[in-house]
Amino acid sequence: MADEPSEPVAIRLQAAGHRVTRPRLAVVAALRELGEHHTADEVHAHLIRRDTPLPRTSVYNSLVLLADLGVVMRADIGPGAVVYEAADAWHHHFVCRSCGSVHDVPCVIGTPPCLSPGGDVGRVDEAQVIFRGICRNCLGDAQ
Amino acid sequence: MADEPSEPVAIRLQAAGHRVTRPRLAVVAALRELGEHHTADEVHAHLIRRDTPLPRTSVYNSLVLLADLGVVMRADIGPGAVVYEAADAWHHHFVCRSCGSVHDVPCVIGTPPCLSPGGDVGRVDEAQVIFRGICRNCLGDAQ
DNA sequence: GAATTATCTGTACATTGTTCATGTACAGAT
DNA sequence: ATCTGTACATGAACAATGTACAGATAATTC
Incomplete structure (x- = not known):
């Protein structure tokens, strides 16, 4: 283990x-x-x-x-x-607004920073993405 | 106003x-x-x-x-x-790990959800991106 | 204008994270 | 082997943030 x-x-x-x-x-x-x-x-x-x-x-x-x-x-x-x-692998998260469950979402790039801001804000170490919505379970339950 | x-x-x-x-x-x-x-x-x-x-x-x-x-x-x-x-405009944020300041980062798409996860997790309403790093001020201060 | 009901209000509380002072263990110098 | 400086652990108290609840109020509907 x-x-x-x-x-x-x-x-x-x-x-x-x-x-x-x-x-x-x-x-x-x-x-x-x-x-x-x-x-x-x-x-x-x-x-x-x-x-x-x-x-x-x-x-x-x-x-x-x-x-x-x-x-x-x-x-x-x-x-x-x-x-x-x-x-180990850098990834993002999906959060259900109904039940609060959290699910992993793979990152297409794999290593931070996987995105970069448009302007010049300074040194960017990582980009964390939070997806919000309704998970499959909750979609099935009500409506 | x-x-x-x-x-x-x-x-x-x-x-x-x-x-x-x-x-x-x-x-x-x-x-x-x-x-x-x-x-x-x-x-x-x-x-x-x-x-x-x-x-x-x-x-x-x-x-x-x-x-x-x-x-x-x-x-x-x-x-x-x-x-x-x-x-009004959907955008993202850059957070400085040194001073904690927050700066707006324009979103290339403009309306949520501007990104989509790879797999099928459910209904995605929005994708919030948090960039982390060191802002220009702090980079200037100490190395 | 009166009824209905979402919303407000205020208090008390739960949760989450931080600060601080003290003690401890490690690493290099003597 | 002992000293000395520093990073770290510990424990308690604190601060910030968010939530639950029950009665009062006010926005909408008729």
Whole structure:
């Protein structure tokens, strides 16, 4: 379970000049075990269930760092929710306005930044696309 | 000031089967006066300064409805912040990871949905793009 | 103008994320 | 082997943001 994907997390941390610590490894492991998209507090809860608890702040700190390094993906899908994901391929998200479910949408380019703004705004590191609409399930249910 | 852009807000509310109420008109007016991007609480504060206060809940309710109707634009630019804007043309946003400033990025298509996901996820109403990077000011400051 | 009902209002709360002070563990120098 | 500086973890309290609810109000319909 939880095989290292491309580059082991430890190597990537070191390469960026950061330390390899228990909280950081635990957070990545938790995201892999959970799969899909999860909030920081869901990761926190999972670690408690797993009997490897971590302070909430540590989970937040680790997620921010890991996301900045590109080890985990962060998606701002709307009010009161930032979700993280242990994914390798850069992709986007579809959010259902009815049930709130989140689905992955492959990115045709594959690596950020996959789009570029028209004007000259500065250095663009990534372009995150959020699709909104009604998912197939909800379309079937009502109307 | 605050001329009606294309269709008056009142008409658009009625057309969608909603009532034309003071809070809704006040929220749109506030967004126009403020210009740019602002949070719900900033709108709330502005209305107090203007001596036309509104309960915070009413501001939130109105913004959600107005955004769903497409009268105002909503942008999820990251943790702890949903910003609204009284804009006519559909566009995207660039967020600076250093100073947090938000800049408009024109959309080449102009009307949502300007992109479409690859697979068949359901009905897509809009595609919101968030560009992240370092803005020109911050690039100039420190390297 | 009166009835109907969506909407407003205000309070209280839940959730999410951040700040801060303290303690700890690692790495290089002595 | 010990010292020293720095990055990091920890825990608690805080701040910001968004939501639920129940009674009062006002926009529309007749």
